[in-house]
Amino acid sequence: MEKLDTKTLDAIVKKTITAVEASKNQIYEIYEAARNEVENVKKDVERIKQETINVIFIVDELEKKERRTRLRLMEVSRNFRVNSEDDIKAAYDDAKNIQVELAVARAQEQYLRRQRDEMEIRLRSMKETVAKAEGLTTQVGAVLGYLGDQMGGVVLKIESMQQSQLFGSKIIKAQEEERRRVSREIHDGPAQAMANIVFRAEVCERLIDIDMVRTKKELADLREQVRVCLKETRKIIFDLRPMTLDDLGLIPTVKRFLDMGKERSGIISAVRVLGEERRLDSYVEVGLFRTIQEAINNVEKHAEASVINIVMEFRRDMFIVTIEDNGKGFDTVENVGSESFGLVGMRERITLLNGDLQIKSVKGTGTKITIKVKLQ
Known part of the structure; x- marks a missing residue:
């Protein structure tokens, strides 16, 4: 299994945190810009509302004037014998001028109303953007806090996992080494001793009818060798379990x-x-x-x-x-x-x-x- 480079992983984690912090700063800048723009649009909306109110007042006044000039024109037209041609022309010009002013004022009113409605829609949209940016700033801040608290332990956890994996492979190697050691100890110790015991026993069989004194000495050596072999065997058993x-x-x-x-x-x-x-x-x-x-x-x-x-x-x-x-x-x-x-x-x-x-x-x-x- 390929070993993970914990230093590289640590660098990746730090770069991730740095990138998230940069993103948080960018989102905050967007939030601040959007909030400032909202304030500016609010001012524009209030200004346009006030201008609309003023125009509506002007339109109302012009409509009243237009009605008066129309009545004046009708009155002058009915009494054309009494009124001079100049009076009729003046009444007509006044009515025409008021109608033009009224048409311009009404057009301005419609324009301001549309602009007001558009600005209010834009203001609502920008308020939603500000709310989203504020929420994102909060969420990114929470993520940064989590990363700061938790990600530092990720590298340590991976190091621990790697150490456990390495330990597992070393256990297998150690088991094989232990088997080899026990095999060598048995071969060099009890196995050799028992082979020698067999040889000494054969010597005793041959000497028992020829030289009893030497046979007793060989048996005494044989007993001591068996005792040593038993001791070594018990030591191996103790080491095993x-x-x-x-x-x-x-x-x-x-x-x-x-x-x-x-x-x-x-x-x-x-x-x-x-x-x-x-x-x-x-x-x-x-x-x-x-x-x-x-x-x-x-x-x-x-x-x-x-x-x-x-x-x-x-x-x-x-x-x-x-x-x-x-x-x-x-x-x-x-x-x-x-x-x-x-x-x-x-x-x-x-x-x-x-x-x-x-x-x-x-x-x-x-x-x-x-x-x-x-x-x-």
């Missing part, structure tokens, strides 16, 4: 493992139990023992320690283990993200047990590992 874990439980198995470690490395160890000791579920005991076993192996291989102290605490709903050594320690800050396969395996085992594993270590001051597992 300690029988004491099923028969006696976690604490006796850990104590025995520490005793065996003292024989190997000379490290002094002590186990202290707090609370009321009790058996845990089988899978919990196995997971805890393998984690403790790996921690002690790491101390033997890397810590250069002389003392290991283990405290096991039984609580009502929790089991706590602390493993502390006086070794050379290491800088946990420098080693973040670059833990060894052993440490990753320890974390994975405890996570599967619905627990938590914390490592505190400083160069030159030793290491303290705290394991907390919730009990059902």
Whole structure:
């Protein structure tokens, strides 16, 4: 499976956030421009409304004048013998001029009414645009907040998934290595010893009727070889699956493992139990023992320690283990993200047990590992 480049992914996430922020700014600029335009259109609508009112008033006045001039023209026309030709012409001109003014005013009124209606429609549309832009600004702001809060953890989550996938492949590899190691140990240890035992037994068969003293010596050597073979076989069995874990439980198995470690490395160890000791579920005991076993192996291989102290605490709903050594320690800050396969395996085992594993270590001051597992 192709490994994802988390740095590239992080850059993509940051670019995405930057692009969304730019979009938010653009949307806000559109919102501000639309809002300003709405205010301007409002002013134009009010102005046109006022102009329309003024024109309507003018039209009303002209209609009154037009009616008066029409009546005057009718009166002058009926009494043409009394009124002079100039009077009739003046009345006619007045009526005609008022009609022209009235027609112009009415045309202006119609124009202003249409312009007012169009401006009001435009104003409603622009108000909808402003509302949408405001809503988009709010939504984009919420998205940015979500991205800021959540996307940072996406890279960490993917890194964790990659680490889990890598751990899975390493488990398979480790299983094969373990099979190879056990096969080699059996071949080089008990298998060779048993082959030698068979040979010694044949020698004893031949000597038993010839040299009894030598036969007894050969049998004594044979017994010692069988004892060594049995010891090596039991060690291999213990490494594969300690029988004491099923028969006696976690604490006796850990104590025995520490005793065996003292024989190997000379490290002094002590186990202290707090609370009321009790058996845990089988899978919990196995997971805890393998984690403790790996921690002690790491101390033997890397810590250069002389003392290991283990405290096991039984609580009502929790089991706590602390493993502390006086070794050379290491800088946990420098080693973040670059833990060894052993440490990753320890974390994975405890996570599967619905627990938590914390490592505190400083160069030159030793290491303290705290394991907390919730009990059902």
